[in-house]
Structure formats: structure tokens, C-alpha cells
Amino acid sequence: MDTHGLLDTLRREIRRRRRMSARLMVVFSMITVLGFSAVCGSVLIDMRRSAEDLARQTLENLAVSIDADIDRNLELYDSALRTVAGKLLLPELTSVDPAIARLILFDHSIVAPHFGAIRIYDQHGNLTRDSAAPNPAAQNSADQHFFLAQRDDPQLGLFIGKPQQLDGVYSVIVSRRVSGSDGRFLGVVAGSISFGYFQDLFKRLRLQPNDMIAVLAHDGTLMTRAPLTPELIGKNMMFTPGVQKMFERRSGSFAGVGTLDGVKRMFVWSDSTKPLVVLVAKSWDDIYAMWRREAVWIGIALLVLATFVAAVTVFFIGEIDRRAQAERRLEELATTDPLTGLTNRRKFDAAVDAEWRRALRQASPIAVLMIDADHFKAFNDRFGHQAGDQMLVGIAVCIADTVQRASDCASRFGGEEFAVLLPGLSAPAAASVAETIRRKVEQWSNVEGGVTVSIGVASTTPAASQHWHDLVESADRALYAAKELGRNRCVVGERCEVTLVA
Structure with missing residues (x-):
């Protein structure tokens, strides 16, 4: 490959890399x-999972704490009931x-604000003794749930009944069976724990508006909850x-989802084997x-x-485009003749090299015209350099007006x-184009002082053993032949021979 072909290849590679740079910047x-x-x-997924894990751990700790408090008080109260029964x-x-x-029966009774009096009922359900009153009023509880449960099941142990009003206060009744040595009933x-105990316990906690705490028995009965909802208390x-x-x-x-409010929550419990199970919940929000x-x-x-990256990308792509445009402009200036506006010798060599290779691959003809202004030195000496430049511009206009195909190159x-x-x-086709150029220059010269041109024409179908320089030299020899034959004419050169056309 000659120097001009190598430079053209390098320029094409540079342009390709610039286009790739813009694409790579967008991709990057x-x-x-x-x-x-x-x-x-x-990170957000991990943070969401961590928030969920933290909430679950917090609720578990809260459930364990409430469980422990309720279980401890139940054990104390149960201990008092067992002592009295014994x-x-x-x-x-x-x-x-x-x-x-x-005094003997109730000397170890628990005295606390929310623990009710311990009462003793006989086998018929009649109230016989009350830790809070020396002479309790007559009362029969044979039809009460706690009494029936203890009477019918000798192995029941501590029984926690449904919430109910006792002495005007909502309470949970806890009871134990009294059995003789022979197992007779x-x-x-029985005793009671008022709802005030649970509410005071819940008030000590810092709860959000949508937080919920429920205490349930093993049969599913809701004993109490926070916030307190009276219509749900005692429901299964x-x-x-x-x-x-x-x-x-x-x-x-x-x-x-909450039964009443429909709020979506996480529900956690710590130990469902306890007599009362604590269920705590926090809304997902x-x-x-x-x-x-x-x-x-x-x-x-x-x-x-993303906005910054997009702005920087747009800016740099714009800079790449502006630089490419400037370089294309510089390349045009480097390959354009400043006087006539036609391409220069360097561009012509690159174009003929590329078209020669294409014609060689496609086995198609390629033609070259060599054009020279007749008696230019004499014209330049007579009319001056400025007039000579104007004459060259006029010839260039005639050539450019004739040669208009995209693949053509006038220089x-x-x-x-x-x-x-x-x-x-x-x-023949190239000779026709050459003749058109010659006539246009001749017609224009009638006004501008008799300017004419001589044209050498050469055309061939490239072979592997040939080089495009051979084609240019053939056209150049045809040009000299036209000069020798009197100028203002076109001559076709073929196989080192010349044929007069006009």
C-alpha cells in the first residue's frame, strides 16, 4: 500500500474510533x-431485611418481657391458691x-391493687369464706364456668376463666380445685386479676398508635388487648x-391483618406453652x-x-461531535484546493487508490481525465496573476458542473x-464527459478571453499486475498528445496509443 492509501486508511480508522468513543461513553x-x-x-433490600429482622427481634423481646411479668404474677397468685386449698x-x-x-387460711394471701380477694366455694358452689370479708354475703357460683370446669376435671390444675365483670370490675378469674384425700370434689x-393490671403493664410500654398487644388463653379466648377494645374481650x-x-x-x-382496623402488621409470640400467651404486633408502615x-x-x-452522569455524557458526546466536526473541517481544508474549491492532489490520490481497488474487485472499468489550461503562462503574463486565478476558477466551475456523481472526484x-x-x-463514456468539459470551457472562454483546455483520457479495467499510476500516466501521455496535436481537444490513450477525438 502506498503512503496516500495508508493515510486514508488511518483517517478512516480514526473516524471509526471516534464514533466508537461516543457509543462507548453512552454504554459506560x-x-x-x-x-x-x-x-x-x-443495599435497600438488605436495609429492608434488617428493618424487618430488627422489628421481629424487638417484638420478641417485648413479648418475652410481658410474658415474664404475667407468668410471674400468675405463679404468685397460683401459689396462694394452692396454699389455701392445702x-x-x-x-x-x-x-x-x-x-x-x-387467719390461718389467708395469712399468705397476696395483697396487690389489681389482685382480687381469694374466695372458697364448697362442693355445691356456695361461697363459704372470703379473704376480703369476715362474713361474706351468701353467693352460689355452681353455674359459673370456672366452678363447672374444676368440678368436672380433677386433673385441670390452674384454670383461667373468661373475662367477666366481678364486683363491678372486668377481671380474669383464676381457680383451683379442692380435692379430698380420696379424690372427692x-x-x-378462686381469685381474680382485674384488667387494671394488664392496662398498667401496657401503659409502661412506649407503643406506637398502630402497635397491638393481645393476651389469649389456650382455647383462643381473647383475655385483653392494647389498645383496649371491649367488644373483642372474651371472644374466641x-x-x-x-x-x-x-x-x-x-x-x-x-x-x-388486624381484625377491626384492617392494618397490616407483623405478629410475634414468644412461648405458646404459657397459661396466657402474649401476642404483640407492629404495623408494617x-x-x-x-x-x-x-x-x-x-x-x-x-x-x-444519574442526571449528573447523563449531563456529563451529553457534554462529552457534544465535545466529541464538535471535535469531529472541526477535524472533518480541517481534513476538508487539508484536502481542498483553496482557490478552486476542488479537491487537491492528496485527496485525488487517495480517491483513485480506493476506486482502483474497488474496480479490481468488481472487474469494472475506471477512467481518469487529465486537463490542462492552454497557454496559461502567456495568459498569466498578459493579464496578471489575479486574472490567471480567475481563469483557473472558471475552469474548475466548468469541471464541477459536469462531474456530479458521488463517486466522481474532480481535483x-x-x-x-x-x-x-x-x-x-x-x-468512450469518459471521452464524452471530457468533451462536455472542453465545450463548456470553450463557451465560457468566449467571454473571458479565449481560454481553452486540452484533455487526456484513459480508461481500463484493472488487472492484478497493474497499478493505478499506470492509468494516470496513460491519461497524462494522452494530455501531452492533445497538446502536440494543437490543444483545445480531447485525446484517448489506450495501451500506450493515442486516438484523436476532437
């Missing part, structure tokens, strides 16, 4: 934004004064899927509140980053000499 920007989006998405079996109790018997020892909640899950496993969590705020800020930061070869590349034209 997209990858950058997508990469940051993926990282931020992964003392009732003492034989000497029947022989002492009733006041002393009362002798009565029931076993019909809800969440409560069913709670008694299938000792501890765990589930996602559910509260769980994800901080995560959402962080997600919004991360989203804003990502949007700002100023040097001085007063011009060259025209005509790919795909045979010798």
Missing part, C-alpha cells in the same frame, strides 16, 4: 448508572374459731389463621418508616447521580492542471 454511562442502581438496590384439708381447722381459721378456691379468636399458627409452634411470627426515608434519600441521590492536480476520476466509465 449506562453501566455506571445501572451499577450504582444495582448496588443501591442491594390448708382447707387440715383436720384441726374445723375445731378452731372461725376468725382464727380465716370438695370445692373450689381461634377462627383467625394467625391465632391457629400461634398454637402450632411454641414461638414464631406471621404477617396478618411503622417497621419500614425509617427504611422508606432512607430509600427516598438514596433514590434522590441516585437520581442526582486541481497542480498549477493549471486538473484531474478527474470517473469510476465505472469506459473510454
